[in-house]
Amino acid sequence: MKKKAVFALMTLFLLSGCWDSTNIEELNMAIGYGLDKGDDGHKLKISMQVLVPQKIEQESSVKDPTKIIETSGDSVHQIFRTTTLKSHRIFAQQLRVYLFSEELINENNFDLVINQFIRDNETRRGSLVFMTSEKPGDLLKINDAGQPASSTLYDLSANTKSTIRMFKPVSLGDISSAMQNNVSFAVPKVGVDQGKLILDGASIIKNRRFLTSISPxxxxxxxxxxxxxxxxxxxxxxxxxxxxxxxxxxxxxxxxxxxxxxxxxxxxxxxxxxxxxxxxxxxxxxxxxxxxxxxxxxxxxxxxxxxxxxxxxxxxxxxxxxxxxxxxxxxxxxxxxxxxxxxxxxxxxxxxxxxxxxxxxxxxxxxxxxxxx
Structure with missing residues (x-):
């Protein structure tokens, strides 16, 4: 049922205009970004969780209808352009989550890391933001009975009425506003428990850098x-x-x-x-x-x-x-x-x-x- 809903959403997206239509086989729709320290001396690495139309069309035997595309570079914008050398263009209008490594934000000002996202008119400021002490790219590869990690995190964040030990959802817009006002703030932290994603306390940001974590x-x-x-x-x-x-x-x-x-x-x-x-x-x-x-x-x-x-x-x-x-x-x-x-x-x-x-x-x-x- 979830796969059918996703397929229907993608179909509506394509039907919204035909003058620059894209074949569904060539469509990459990102639902989650993971940002970490880069490989081979680069400043950044972005792991993109992308819906794969061919997988959605297949039988239910497909465990996860997404793929992970990882690219390192020294700026967010250049990483996106470099990614097009090995993949079709990626659309981020349906992006659900950002997952940042604490190590990355410990070494770089948060506002600089998200600068390109804030400047981009296509960015959804309502997308949810999480932190982790793990490798974001590895966490995005964890699926729960076929549900992609990005969807799992998005759904978990809605459980604030069920548990008082969960930090409130924080959006990209919330973070941008907090840094413009130069105030300290916290972001929900993601961990792993017995192979499953878990919201595990919160990460504190002070002076635009990761400071420490607090428990549930x-x-x-x-x-x-x-x-x-x-x-x-x-x-x-x-x-x-x-x-x-x-x-x-x-x-x-x-x-x-x-x-x-x-x-x-x-x-x-x-x-x-x-x-x-x-x-x-x-x-x-x-x-x-x-x-x-x-x-x-x-x-x-x-x-x-x-x-x-x-x-x-x-x-x-x-x-x-x-x-x-x-x-x-x-x-x-x-x-x-x-x-x-x-x-x-x-x-x-x-x-x-x-x-x-x-x-x-x-x-x-x-x-x-x-x-x-």
């Missing part, structure tokens, strides 16, 4: 700090038992103030409503209001501790504001911020950030007390 658990704290979390499960241990709290609703608020000494103070509050979806305590009694209040208090304290630890890591170890506090400061104190923008990460590292969580269990499923009542 740290991403959970990020989502609870910024309010970007849309759903998912918070797992915790209490009284020698495992619990799971499923988020139904998340409300987020930030109050921005400045002390007499000029120090920023951010008061962050989050209100969570959800369900006690799992409880391994043999003495549990979810029908008891005091029991639920006890668990609510436990969830609040665990969230607050984890988020405060994460804030400390951002301020004192990473020293980068990837959470958007700069935007809050620019809105609350626009005149001051214009003077502070160039060294905002240093100001952020000295700011007073307070965090408070309020948790309410609205549901505990069809199960109540396991003990005799």
């Amino acid at each position: 658990l740290a991403v959970q704290s990020y989502n609870l700090l910024t309010g970007d979390g849309k759903g998912g499960v918070i797992e915790f241990e209490y009284d020698h038992s495992i619990y799971s709290f499923e988020i139904f609703k998340l409300k987020h608020n930030i109050e921005t103030n400045k002390t007499a000494s000029g120090k920023y103070q951010f008061n962050v509050s989050v209100a969570l409503e959800g369900r006690l979806s799992e409880d391994w305590n043999e003495r549990e009694n979810a029908f008891n209001e005091k029991y639920l209040q006890e668990i609510e208090g436990v969830v609040e304290r665990r969230i607050e501790k984890n988020v405060k630890d994460f804030i400390g890591e951002l301020q004192h170890e990473i020293k980068a504001d990837i959470c958007g506090f700069s935007q809050k400061a620019s809105i609350a104190y626009p005149k001051d911020f214009r003077k502070e923008a160039k060294h905002w990460d240093e100001i952020f590292s000295e700011s007073d950030i307070r965090y408070k969580a309020n948790v309410k269990i609205r549901d505990f499923g069809t199960k109540g007390a396991t003990q005799s009542l």
Whole structure:
């Protein structure tokens, strides 16, 4: 079914105009780019995942309807022109993902690497961007039961309502905007788990270079700090038992103030409503209001501790504001911020950030007390 849909899309693309029509056998439609350090002394290598019409037309025995075209060079534009020496012209109007190696962005300014993509009128600024510590070209060769890697990554990024440990999707346009505003930011990171692609935390960009990575658990704290979390499960241990709290609703608020000494103070509050979806305590009694209040208090304290630890890591170890506090400061104190923008990460590292969580269990499923009542 997926192959039929792709074939139909390609057919519509060709029918959009006939004066410069291209035979379908000669059409290369890129759905993913992987950018890495170049081979043989070159600055860059681009791995292009391209749909192959002949493979789509074949029987379902074809495991992956794409091919990988890899070319090294010293500029993106020249790499594309060099690629035409060994392949038909590549169309990128349906490009879904960019996958950058952390090593490449550690050694080159991110804005320079994407410069050609931003300048090109045919580039889709909505294409999603990912980072990896692996070789991007190798990851693009991983398929999941016939689904190309680029499609897999694109689909995985839509699961933010299912897990709070996933970093929000980031587009090429988002990255361009962040670098124009000279702010630190983060990008979803891709890894491999048992031969399958996995979204594995996030990569932090500071001063246009890759700085460090954070784990999925740290991403959970990020989502609870910024309010970007849309759903998912918070797992915790209490009284020698495992619990799971499923988020139904998340409300987020930030109050921005400045002390007499000029120090920023951010008061962050989050209100969570959800369900006690799992409880391994043999003495549990979810029908008891005091029991639920006890668990609510436990969830609040665990969230607050984890988020405060994460804030400390951002301020004192990473020293980068990837959470958007700069935007809050620019809105609350626009005149001051214009003077502070160039060294905002240093100001952020000295700011007073307070965090408070309020948790309410609205549901505990069809199960109540396991003990005799």
